[in-house]
Amino acid sequence: MKQAYFVLVVMMLMGPYVMGNVSSQEKKVLIDLYSSTHGSQWKVRWDLNAPVSEWYGVRVEDGKIVSLNLFNNNLQGNLPNSLGNLSFLEELNLAFNTLQGEIPETITKLRKLKVLRLGKNQLEGEIPEEIGNLEHLSVMDMFDNGLSGNLPPSIGKLKQLKMLYLSYNALSGSIPKELVNLESLERLELADNMIEGELPNGMADLPNLKAMTLAENNLSGNIPEGIFTMPNLRLLQMQNNNFEAITDQITGQRNTQLALLDMDKKADRYEKNDFKDLFIPNATGTAETKFEDDDN
Template identity: 80%
Template sequence: MKQAFFVLVILMLNGPLVSANISSQEKKVLTDLYTSTNGAHWKVTWDLNSPVTEWYGVKVEGGKIVSLNLFNNNLQGVLPISLGNLLFLEELNLAFNTLSGEIPETITKLRKLKVLRLGKNKLEGEIPEDIGNLEKLVIMEMFDNGLSGNLPVSIGKMKVLKLLYLSYNYLSGKIPAEVGNLESLERLELADNEIEGEVPYGIAKLSNLKAMTLAENKLTGNFPEHIFSMPNLKLLQMQNNNFEAFTSNHIAQDHTQLALLDIDKRADRYEKNKFKDLFIPSTTGTAETTFEDDDN
């Protein structure tokens, strides 16, 4: 009887403490998000009267919110400024919704963040200038939005970043040379923007890069042949830019790790026949060009 009573006391204590340990500040961020994104009409909504630990997509560890995953959950509206108060957040996945407005600058306060997925929304404005403050970020995904402006120079501070997905936006300006500092980068996707200028020579230093898509931009200058020296590059898409010329002089005969190579329509008329073996017919499968991230 005494043992049963002891267990009951422990259960009574543990339940309230779990909820109590979540600060009122963190809970307010979630309620702000719920209100600003029409939470009542989410696919899976929240019962605001229940403990936060029971809310869909919210992961709590040690009384702190460490993950918020509302992928494809019919969020409509804008991101609240208070989002930057989830200081222990490691994952933020709000991709495949209908979010609009700008990415709040306060998001750069999330210094523990490792995964940031905002792709396939209707976000506008510029990427926050200090986004590079997220130095623990491994995945940065903002593809298929309406983002504009330059790529922030601060991106170069993200030394552990592996995946950078920014295709299908309206980004402009030049690719900052600081991208060459992303020593852990495995995939760089900037296709279908309005990026101009030359491809920085420093990109060739990215020895871990497996895929680079810069197609459908306004890149100029000579075709950046130095990228063919990258040891792990398997997928390269550069078509529909404004490169001046292309020759195959710097493509080694044994450079077989390239599974898929698409170059600029203007450039490929020069000596395409000399590297035709690097092209994959449309009937050929491209399974080798798919790269999985380690965080799924």
């Protein structure tokens, strides 16, 4: 009898873990998302009567929701403020949908988040000011939306950030000087915005940067000469800005690792045949962006 009672107590305490369920608070967040993004019209809908661990795109570990991947699933409408209550979430991929409205400020409460993909939607407003709170973030993708305003200086706190995709928005202001603190950054894509001013000092000191696309902005002034000899940089696209001519600078460099350099009309196109794993679509003028993460 005592043994049966002990088993019952353990099952009550461990129920969410054994049965693959989650807390009522986390489940409510998912229901909020389903309701606010017209879940009945999703390509793959949720059976709200089934365990949450069986819902499409939801990964549960130890009774906690750690991943929510609804890439290209016909989500429409606004993101709910309650998203910030998924405190164990490590991946949020809602790219290639029709989401509208602003990015909830509460998203900056997701302190365990490593991958944030909101690209190719219709989001508006500014990037949350405290985005730098996401200290574990390695991928931040908000490309091809209607985002406006300045790049928040707090981005400079994202010391683990490797991929920053913000091209094709309406961002303005200058590139914050804090961006040079991103020593893990490998890809920086800010093309086709309204960003102005000069490149901040230290841009040439980003040790792991492989691709930088700043084309179609209002950037001006001189380009730090060290950019052309950055040790890992292979792709540099800066055309259709207002930079000073750099033809003599680049043609005089013998130790550049660049495979492709696109500059303004004032400068020649510099090109080598060593493209390695880079792919540059002619129609977009920006490096290819991956949207599914196998290793994050």
